Each structure stands twice: as structure tokens, then as C-alpha cells.
Amino acid sequence: MTLFVVLAVSLLIWISLWAYLRSLDGRIGDLENRE
Amino acid sequence: MDRHPTKSRGLAWWQWALLPLMAAVIVMTYCWLGPAWGFQDPQSARIMIWHVPQAMLSVIWFGIAAWYAGRLLWKNGAFDDARSAKASEIGLILTILTVVTGALFSKMQWAGGFNSPWYAGYWQWDPKQTCALIVILIFGAYFGLRMSVEDPRTRARLSAVYALIAFATVPFLYYVVPQILEKSSLHPDAPLFKPGALSPSYRVTYWLSTLGFLGITLWIYHLQLRLAALVERRATPAAGPAPLRLEAQRRARPQNGAGSNGRSEPGHAREGSETSTGPRS
Numbered sequence: 023m024t025l026f027v028v029l030a031v032s033l034l035i036w037i038s039l040w041a042y043l044r045s046l047d048g049r050i051g052d053l054e055n056r057e
Numbered sequence: 058m059d060r061h062p063t064k065s066r067g068l069a070w071w072q073w074a075l076l077p078l079m080a081a082v083i084v085m086t087y088c089w090l091g092p093a094w095g096f097q098d099p100q101s102a103r104i105m106i107w108h109v110p111q112a113m114l115s116v117i118w119f120g121i122a123a124w125y126a127g128r129l130l131w132k133n134g135a136f137d138d139a140r141s142a143k144a145s146e147i148g149l150i151l152t153i154l155t156v157v158t159g160a161l162f163s164k165m166q167w168a169g170g171f172n173s174p175w176y177a178g179y180w181q182w183d184p185k186q187t188c189a190l191i192v193i194l195i196f197g198a199y200f201g202l203r204m205s206v207e208d209p210r211t212r213a214r215l216s217a218v219y220a221l222i223a224f225a226t227v228p229f230l231y232y233v234v235p236q237i238l239e240k241s242s243l244h245p246d247a248p249l250f251k252p253g254a255l256s257p258s259y260r261v262t263y264w265l266s267t268l269g270f271l272g273i274t275l276w277i278y279h280l281q282l283r284l285a286a287l288v289e290r291r292a293t294p295a296a297g298p299a300p301l302r303l304e305a306q307r308r309a310r311p312q313n314g315a316g317s318n319g320r321s322e323p324g325h326a327r328e329g330s331e332t333s334t335g336p337r338s
Contacts, residue, residue, distance in 0.1 A: 024100075025087045025088070025100070026087070028087055029083060029084065029087035029088065032083045032086075032087070033080060033083055033084075036079050036080060036083060037076070037080070039273075040075065040076050040079075043072075043273075043276055043277070043280070044068060044072075046280055047068060047072070047276075047280060050280060050283050050284060050287070051067070053287055054283065054287060
């Protein structure tokens with residue numbers, strides 16, 4: 023049970039981190055394309 | 058011109074591939090891998106799948122920082138200071154993560170886990186633990202040094218020298234000192250790499266995790282450098298048509314000698330400008 027909870031939390035953290043990096047990438051790209 | 062590429066074209070294939078890769082590593086770690094028999098607490102020993110890649114990659118990133126530091130001192134590359142500093146940042150973050158995951162491992166494996174009080178057992182003064190803390194202090198001082206010098210050129214050169222010396226201590230602290238103090242070390246003897254110590258599934262998951270962390274840190278590094286390039290481009294406008302705002306400022310200001318281009322933001326020392334190179338008093 024504990025392992026599944028840790029698994030779920032880890033997946034959530036990872037997907038959030040990946041989405042954050044992707045949005046950062048997009049925002050920096052917008053700044054660059056504005057130059 | 059020595060500049061990091063800045064034009065964005067959406068995510069690269071490897072950035073997309075990172076999402077399923079790390080998700081697979083997480084699922085493998087908690088569902089596919091069996092307990093790590095031989096450890097005090099076989100289930101929680103799975104944390105080594107995060108802990109060991111973080112430690113190894115921190116050494117690699119400190120090495121990359123030292124490489125660009127050496128290049129800056131040798132060739133005086135315009136962007137090498139940013140490359141070195143950002144690599145040191147990533148190395149420091151990974152070392153902090155190593156110590157945090159190591160503290161959790163320590164609590165569960167060496168201090169009885171949930172049988173000990175909630176506040177006890179995270180720190181054992183194990184040689185590797187202590188050496189990792191010293192590495193954090195050394196590279197923390199690197200950033201303290203960078204923050205204390207205002208002139209960019211002086212900051213770049215001082216940081217480069219420090220980064221080289223700091224990296225020289227890393228192999229010594231991570232490998233030599235723990236070997237010398239092996240008898241008093243609580244760390245297991247490289248279970249991921251010793252044949253037969255753990256099942257092959259651990260080694261497969263470990264290498265995939267290393268690949269994933271490498272991808273994540275490369276992405277962060279890439280983003281950091283693109284941001285640094287943007288900041289630098291705005292501080293030192295390239296030759297060509299100036300933005301209307303700068304043109305208006307230049308016309309409004311009286312011409313007062315060479316080197317003046319009407320830039321008014323404080324704190325921006327220009328490349329090649331004749332500014333004081335001594336530290337701020």
C-alpha cells in the first residue's frame with residue numbers, strides 16, 4: 023500500500039515538473055522570438 | 058560570436074521522451090523491482106535508484122563547470138562564465154538532493170526506520186555523508202564569491218579559478234576520503250555495481266534513472282543558458298538597428314565621448330568597456 027502511495031506521489035511530482043519545464047521552455051521561446 | 062543558440066522551435070524529441078522514460082523508471086522502481094535483500098530495510102533501499110544517479114551526475118556537472126572555467130581562463134570565451142556558473146548550480150542542486158535522499162536512506166537503514174523517533178537518524182556522520190556536506194559548503198562559497206563581485210569580468214575570472222580548485226576537491230572527497238575511512242563507513246560497498254549483490258533489474262533501473270536525470274539536468278541547463286543569453290543580449294545590444302526607445306534616449310542625451318551608447322540601466326557592465334576591474338570596496 024505504502025509503495026503505491028509513494029508511486030502515485032512520485033508520478034504526480036514528475037509529471038508536474040515536466041509540465042513546468044515545458045511551460046518554461048515555451049515562455050523563453052516566446053521571449054526569444056520577440057527579439 | 059561565442060553565443061549560446063537562442064531560437065526556440067518547440068521541444069526536442071529527447072525532451073518529449075523524458076516524460077515516459079522517467080515515468081517508466083518510477084513505475085519500475087516501485088512495482089517491478091523486488092526488495093533489496095541484504096539491506097536492513099529492503100523495501101526503502103529502492104531510494105538508491107534516485108540517490109546514486111544524483112551523486113554521480115553532480116560530479117559530472119561539477120566537471121563540466123570546471124571545463125568551461127578552464128576554457129574561460131584559456132580562451133576568454135564570452136559566454137563561458139555563464140556555462141560554468143549554470144553547471145555549478147546544477148551540480149550543487151544534485152548534491153543537495155543526494156544529501157536529502159541519503160538522509161532518508163540513513164534514517165531507514167541505519168537508525169531503525171519508524172522504530173526511532175521522527176527527528177532522529179537522518180545524520181550519522183558517515184564519511185560519504187560528511188564529504189557530500191563539505192562539497193555543498195565548498196560550492197555554496199562559490200556562489201557567495203560570485204555574489205560579492207560586481208564587475209562581470211573580475212567575477213568571471215575569480216569564479217573560474219575557484220571552480221577549478223573546487224572541482225579538484227570533489228574526487229578526493231567523494232572517492233579517496235571514503236576509501237581511507239572505509240572501516241568506519243556505514244555505506245554499503247557499491248551494491249549496484251558489484252556482480253551478484255543485487256538482481257540485474259536494479260542495474261537496468263539505475264541506468265535508466267541516470268539517463269533520465271541526465272536528460273532533466275541537460276534541459277534545465279539549456280533553459281538557463283538561453284535565459285542568460287537573452288539577458289546578455291538585452292544588456293549589450295548587437296550592432297544593427299537599435300530599438301526605438303534606445304534611439305530616442307541617445308538623441309535626448311548630449312554626446313559625451315566614445316563608448317557611450319545611451320544605455321541607462323544600472324549594474325550592466327558592457328563587454329570590452331573600460332570599467333574598474335577591482336572588487337567593490
